[in-house]
Amino acid sequence: MRKSRLLHFLVFMLPALALVFVFVIYPSARTIILSFFDEEGHFTLQNYKKVLSSRDTINIDGIARGEFPLGTLLHNAIWIAIHLPFTTFLGLILAVLLRRTRGGNVLKSFIFFGMVMPMIVGGVMINFLFDANVGIVNALLKFFGVHPRTxxxxPETALFSLILGSVWLWTGFGMTLYSAGLETIPKDFYEAASLDGAGPITQFFKITIPLLKPITVVVMTMTLLWDLKIFDIVYVATQGGPGGASNVLAIQMYNYAFVEFDYGKAAVVAVLLTIFTMIAAIPLIRTVGEES
Amino acid sequence: MRKFALLIAMISVVVLAKLVVIGPWSGAEQEKFMPVLKAFEEKYGIKVEYRAYRSEDLSKILPAQLNAKRAPGDVIFMWAWFIQDQAKKGNVVDLTGIINEEDYVPGALDAVKVGNKIYGIAYTGKVKPGFWYRKSFFEKHGLKVPRTWYEFKALLENIKHIPGIKAPIASGDGVGWPLSDVTEHFLITFGGPYVQKDLIEGNLKWESNTVRYAMGKLVELLKKGYFGEPTEWTMALKQWWNGDYALYFMGSWITGMVDDPKDLGVFTLPGAKGVVFGIDYAFIPKYSKHIEEAKKLIKFLATEGQIIQVKQGGHMATYKNVSLNDYPPVDREVAKLLRGMKALPDLDDSVGGIFQKTFWDQLKLLWVDPDRLDEVLKVLDEKMEE
Known part of the structure; x- marks a missing residue:
């Protein structure tokens, strides 16, 4: 009987396990190993030393002067610090405001377009948005007397322009998840709160936000992961420039691998990104665990 | 049955003997290349398919394919440093004996040689002669071609005050090569033609006084706002043609990209003794399935093909047997301008790799923040060492 169960287990699990091994475990292990070896195949920590001491990763001069580039590690951190709260908050607010608004679903669809769009196209559109000649951002700023510029x-605005562009592209994700989450909150809670004299703002902070906590964890975790692996829109819009002012870890990894053909250094950045991603994924895994 | 199998085999050979050429030209440039391939097809009865890939993109995917012993094309146009690098790795077909080195502009094949063996052909080249202007624009505003550096600066100041002008010189952008072209012109003019070669070979530091002096001249103009903000280069071309800018530094291919090439004029920076002659190189990957046919094509491109190509405009031959009469009038003007000038290789195309990308990126920074010249030169030295 036990043998039969084991056989069933293997029959059903083996294809999936084989795929996971081939496409996840083996490449991950190979990347980690690659990061510790030089071109001649000798064990070394030089790849880590080179990457972590590189001006591309942390630019001490730039940090001291307060000028971009600051290095990809800090650029990714800035990206997370601005993009994460903005998209989460905007997603929640839009979901709440558009829930009962007439035509709200149509508006939500428009906002969601950013998510549906390939990010390569998103990068091109960000370029146009902030362009001095044809950009809508400059057209708006002209009203306030700001001189048009790309x-x-x-260097001082490139990274922030990309972050704002990505807020526009990613807000639809949070909004959609929050919209779905709002539907799961029983109306009775709000009715009871109204009877007790609670206003809309109190209801929002005391009912909506606490009950949407699992959704918030998912939105924040997924956004964090997106921020860490951000590549396409940066590559298309600025290629990490000017002078590396908008460079990010994923672009740095790409340059090491496919411009310098230094796979050891590229593997180091990949390992760093994996570590950061795993740290970011822990809250999500815990929440899922608690719920189950 | 045997006859049928033979027929199938013959059909297969004919079908398979379709050569794939990969080149960097698209749009108007591609249209001017297609007659060359058509002429080859008619002469040899071998079909050719053309695929456009930017060299920047190709440089990222091709090494992996060649390492895997696969070839995406039978004849591939690519940077000289890349061909040389792959030849050293044994991934390129030896073309020694296919073409005669003496039939080409001196030194044209040096960049694709390993020892005495030739691994690539020198196709036509593009000269980057200087600042292009519209003759009608200069006539309308009473502007004259400058003969000295001071006249050049006075010209820029005059242009700056013409109503409707965004800036005197358009700054083409994109991946960054238009900025590197104009920078190289300043380096050659104010540092001398040998600066270019010394920088390529790593014999001169970017932070040296020679380079700093030449770059200082460029920075002087940047600080005065004579250069426009970097704009995608084809968009900048349209803006320049429409009168938003008066001057545009670009290669000779510009003659094939404007509505009226007769209205074009060009001048070098006063005092320039050399210009960049960027040659297009091509090679046959060792893993091509039709090496013999590809050799026929590559020989055709290197010889007769050049005559057809220069007739289309915008290209300069490296093959000495191309007559001056084969060139359109506007290209003859460029040829005249080059008399007495030293032809030099393109700096970033010759060095390649991460330096090329960094060079383009750092120049984008310099263009918008010229006060950071020291930092730019320092980074370039660091990347050159790498």
């Missing part, structure tokens, strides 16, 4: 071409 915001992605200047």
């Amino acid at each position: 915001w992605t071409a200047h």
Whole structure:
């Protein structure tokens, strides 16, 4: 009987396990091993030393002067610090405001377009948005007397322009998840709160936000992962420039691998990204565990 | 049955003997290349398919394919440093004996040789002669071609005050090569033609006084706002043609990209003794399935093909047997401008790799923040060492 169960287990699990091994476990292990070896195949920590001491990763001069580039590690951190709260908060607010608004679903669809769009196209659109000649951002700023400029071409504004562009592209994700989450909150809670004299703001903070906590964890974790692996829109819009002012870890990894053909250094960045991603994924795994 | 199998085999050979050429030209440039391939098809009865890939993109995917002993094309146009690098790895077909080195501009094949063996052909090249202007624009505003550096600066100041002008010189952008072209012109003019070669070979530091002096001249103009903000280069071309800018530094291919090439004029920076002659190189990957046919094509491209190509405009031959009469009038003007000038290789195309990408990126920074010249030169030295 036990043998039969084991056989069934293997029959059903083996294809999936084989795929996981071939496409996840083996490449991950190979990348980690690669990061510790030089081109001649000798064990070394030089790859880590080179990457972590590189101006591309942490630019001490730039940090001291307060000028971009600051290094990819800090650029990714800035990306997370701005993009994560913005998209989460905007997603929640839009979901709540558009829930009962007439035509709200149509508006939600428009906002969700950013998510549906391939990020390569998103990068091109960000370029146009912030362009001095044809950009809508400059057209709006002209009303306030701001001289038109290509915001992605200047080191002090390039990264922030990309982050704002990605807020526009990613907000639809949070909004959609929150919209679904709002439908799961029983109306009775709000009715009871109204009877007790609670206003909309109190209801929002005392009912909506606490009950949407699992959704918030998912939105924040997924956004964090997206921020860590951000590549396409940066590559298309600025290629990490000017002068590395908008460079991020994923672009750095790509350059090491496919411009320098230094796979050891590329593997180091990949390992770093994996570590950061795993740290970011822990809250999500815990929440899923608690719920189950 | 045997006859049928033989027939199938023959059909297969004919079908399979379709050569794939990969080149960097698309749009108007591609249209001017297609007559060359058509002429080859008619002469040899071998079908050719053309695929456009930017060299920047190809450089990222091709090494992996060649390492896996696969070839995406039978004849591939690529940077010289890349061909040389792959030849050293044994991934390129030896073309020694296919073409005669003496039939080409001196030194044209040096960049694709390993020892005495030739691994690539020198096709036509593009000269990057200087600043292009519209003759009608200069006539309308009473502007004259400068003969000295001071006249050049006075010209820029005059242009700056013309109503409707965004900036005197358009700055082409994209991946970054238009900025590197104009920078190289300043280096050659104010550092001398040998600066270019010394920088390529790593014999001169970017932080040296020679380079700093030449770059200082460029920075002087940047600080005065004579250069426009970097704009995608084809968009900048349209803006320049429409009168938003008066001057545009670009290669000779510009003659094939404007509505009226007769209205074009060009001048070098006063005092320039050399210009970049960027040659297009091609090679046959060792893993091509039709090496013999590909050799026929590559020989055709290197010889007769060049005559057809220069007739289309915008290209300069490296093959000495191309007559001056084969060139359109506007290209003859460029040829005249080059008299007495030293032809030099393109700096970033010759060095390649991470330096090329960094060079383009750092120049984008310099263009919008010229005060950071020291930092730019320092980074370039670091990347050159790598």
